[in-house]
Amino acid sequence: MTEDVTDNDIHEQKLSRGLKNRHIQLIAIGGAIGMGLFLGSGKSIHFAGPSILFAYLMTGIICFFIMRSLGELLLSNLEYHSFVDFVRDYLGDMAAFITGWTYWFCWISLAMADLTAVGLYTQYWLPDVPQWLPGLIALIILLIMNLATVKLFGELEFWFALIKVIAILALIVIGLFMIFKGFSTHSGTAAFHNLWSHGGMFPNGLHGFLLSFQMVVFAFVGIELVGLTAGETKDPEKVIPKAINNIPVRILLFYIGALLVIMSIYPWDVINPNESPFVQVFAAIGIIAAASIINFVVLTSAASASNSAVFSTSRMIYSLAKEHNAPGAMTKLTSRKVPSNALFFSAVVILIGITLNYIMPEQVFTLITSISTICFIFIWGITVICHLKYRKTRPDLAKTNKFKMPLYPFSNYVILGFLAFILIVLALAQDTRVALFVTPVWFIMLIAIYKLRKPKSQEV
Numbered sequence: 001m002t003e004d005v006t007d008n009d010i011h012e013q014k015l016s017r018g019l020k021n022r023h024i025q026l027i028a029i030g031g032a033i034g035m036g037l038f039l040g041s042g043k044s045i046h047f048a049g050p051s052i053l054f055a056y057l058m059t060g061i062i063c064f065f066i067m068r069s070l071g072e073l074l075l076s077n078l079e080y081h082s083f084v085d086f087v088r089d090y091l092g093d094m095a096a097f098i099t100g101w102t103y104w105f106c107w108i109s110l111a112m113a114d115l116t117a118v119g120l121y122t123q124y125w126l127p128d129v130p131q132w133l134p135g136l137i138a139l140i141i142l143l144i145m146n147l148a149t150v151k152l153f154g155e156l157e158f159w160f161a162l163i164k165v166i167a168i169l170a171l172i173v174i175g176l177f178m179i180f181k182g183f184s185t186h187s188g189t190a191a192f193h194n195l196w197s198h199g200g201m202f203p204n205g206l207h208g209f210l211l212s213f214q215m216v217v218f219a220f221v222g223i224e225l226v227g228l229t230a231g232e233t234k235d236p237e238k239v240i241p242k243a244i245n246n247i248p249v250r251i252l253l254f255y256i257g258a259l260l261v262i263m264s265i266y267p268w269d270v271i272n273p274n275e276s277p278f279v280q281v282f283a284a285i286g287i288i289a290a291a292s293i294i295n296f297v298v299l300t301s302a303a304s305a306s307n308s309a310v311f312s313t314s315r316m317i318y319s320l321a322k323e324h325n326a327p328g329a330m331t332k333l334t335s336r337k338v339p340s341n342a343l344f345f346s347a348v349v350i351l352i353g354i355t356l357n358y359i360m361p362e363q364v365f366t367l368i369t370s371i372s373t374i375c376f377i378f379i380w381g382i383t384v385i386c387h388l389k390y391r392k393t394r395p396d397l398a399k400t401n402k403f404k405m406p407l408y409p410f411s412n413y414v415i416l417g418f419l420a421f422i423l424i425v426l427a428l429a430q431d432t433r434v435a436l437f438v439t440p441v442w443f444i445m446l447i448a449i450y451k452l453r454k455p456k457s458q459e460v
Contacts, residue, residue, distance in 0.1 A: 041259060046273035048212035049203040050195045050263055053256055055216045060251035062418045063220050066380050067244045068405045069387035069412065070224060075237060076390065076397045083224075083383055084319045090389040091382070093323070098446045099382050100320040102375050104313050105442065108346065109372040110221070111309030112353030115139055117302040124295045135354050138303055142310050143347045147338055160304030167297045168254050171278055174285060175261030183265070185284050190265040198267040213425045214432060219255070221376045223247070224383070225308055241403045313346035314339050370435030371442065374426065377419050384415045 044052050073086045080086050084103075088096035115135035122134040145152050175190075177183075183190045195201070202209055262277045265284070271277055276298075282290035318339040321330035330342045391398050391408060398404070405411060426432040 041262070042271055042275055042277050043273045044212050044215045045259070045263065045268050045271050045277070047204065047208045047215075049199065049201070049208065049268040051202045051204075051209045052212050052216070053259060054201075055209065055212045056219075056251065056255045056259065058418075059213065059216050059220055060248065060255065062415055063223050064244075064247045064251070065405065065407075065411045065415055066383060067223065067247055068403075069415075070383050071240055071244045072398075072401055072403050072405050073383070073387055073390055074240060075403050076394070076401050078236060082315060082319045083379075083386070084316065084323075086386050086390070087382060088323060090386045090393070093325070094447070094450050095382070096323065097320070097325045097450045098443065099379065100316055100325060101446055102442070103379050104316045104320075104346070106221075106372045106375045106379065107309040107312045107316075108349055108353070109368040111139075111306050111313070111350045112368065113372075114302040114305040114309065115350065115354055118299060118306065121295055121299040121302065125292075132354050136351075138306060139310075139347060139350060139354065142303070142307050143343060146307070146310050146314070146343055147334070147340060148336070156307050157304060160300050160307065163297060163300045164304070165254075167278065167294070168258050171281055172253075172257050172261050175258075175265055175281060178281075178285065179261070179264050183284075185265060187266055187270045192264050194264050194267045195260070198269050203268065210425050211429060213422055214429055217377070217422055218373050221373060222305065222308060224379065225312055237402075309350070310343065310346060313350075314342040317342035317345060370426075370432045371439050373432075374423070374435060374439045375442070377422060381416060381419050384412050388412050 041052075044055075048055060070083060073083070074080050077086070077089075084096050084100040087099045115138055116131070118138045119129075119131035119134045122129055123131060142156075145156060178190045179192065181190075188194070262271070262281060265281055266277070271280065276294050278294045278297075279291050282293065287293070317326050317330045320326035321328055321342070330339065330345065332339065332341045334340045387405060388409060391405075423436065426436050
């Protein structure tokens with residue numbers, strides 16, 4: 001390889017541990033609350049009815065166990081800066097290469113879609129603005145702020161996530177007030193019995209319940225981001241376990257609590273699948289600006305996801321470059337310990353997505369984000385497999401680790417079974433079936449690239 005960066009330079013430069021406890025807690029919350037809750041929950045309810053609560057509960061439990069396996073692995077060795085590091089240790093360099101670039105692609109494609117969303121939401125207020133322009137401006141701002149310090153990334157995520165939390169808590173508080181007061185809507189009286197008095201908990205049968213998992217799983221995409229912050233977290237042994245252990249509370253409160261309140265106010269069969277249920281609830285009590293408020297929330301949610309993408313893709317490239325699976329120049333850190341070259345590289349690729357958004361139809365983005373979801377399932381599966389390997393091959397580390405995965409190895413196999421079940425569900429839906437068959441092309445391409453560049457990397 002011809003990079004000017006030497007091995008000594010690579011291993012002497014280290015990322016800054018600038019993320020505080022409050023940053024990590026809100027990053028974890030932000031990762032657990034996707035835009036799907038604000039916008040996509042109407043369609044989820046349309047498919048599954050009240051049984052959507054069980055789909056969120058099941059997926060939430062699985063995601064909690066995935067995060068516990070990730071947390072145990074990261075805390076087994078504080079030199080791990082991301083899951084690529086432990087994938088290399090337990091599954092080898094090729095697996096690390098494929099996992100790292102796959103995770104990078106996951107977030108690049110999400111950034112493309114989310115910056116497209118920024119343009120769409122801006123047009124709500126400024127309809128004459130070209131769709132691509134707000135996304136471009138947002139990308140430039142996020143790049144500049146991520147180049148400053150990792151602490152500034154943490155501050156951005158803190159406030160972005162706080163906006164989402166306030167919106168959900170407001171919905172729950174207002175909703176409970178409406179329910180206990182017997183508030184009358186155009187669909188009847190707000191009451192908990194609306195959950196089961198309109199066809200039962202499974203009004204669309206098993207088929208509708210199964211189809212809902214497609215959107216439910218997508219809502220949890222990004223929950224593992226807290227694991228990628230390990231290398232830049234102050235006191236990771238305390239902060240990361242706390243963030244992961246709070247995930248069940250967040251799932252119960254933010255997802256199940258919000259949807260339970262929504263379906264108690266409005267029976268599932270009168271909720272408009274093409275409109276945010278949040279808008280419907282806020283508008284019902286006379287908040288005239290309800291649509292603008294939720295538009296602001298989803299706009300900041302899209303900006304939050306884009307911010308996470310810029311951060312995570314740059315750190316993934318940095319980790320890959322440290323092990324010579326990406327150009328060595330990508331290990332360069334600024335005086336503030338920020339991987340600037342990796343940030344610029346990811347931003348340029350995301351910029352290509354904004355350009356494609358300008359010249360190509362929306363179907364391309366639907367395909368890319370569907371492939372991204374399948375790739376996230378791959379990432380989660382690899383994490384759990386690494387945990388199995390770690391427990392079997394390093395019992396010495398497992399014995400001293402204070403943050404153990406509960407119910408090992410039973411929980412590992414349940415997770416892998418659930419992820420396989422989700423892939424089967426994706427094959428049932430027409431819009432995701434294509435992505436399911438296209439995604440293997442990505443992995444075949446990565447394997448081919450790895451094989452072609454392997455002799456070169458051995459010369460380093």
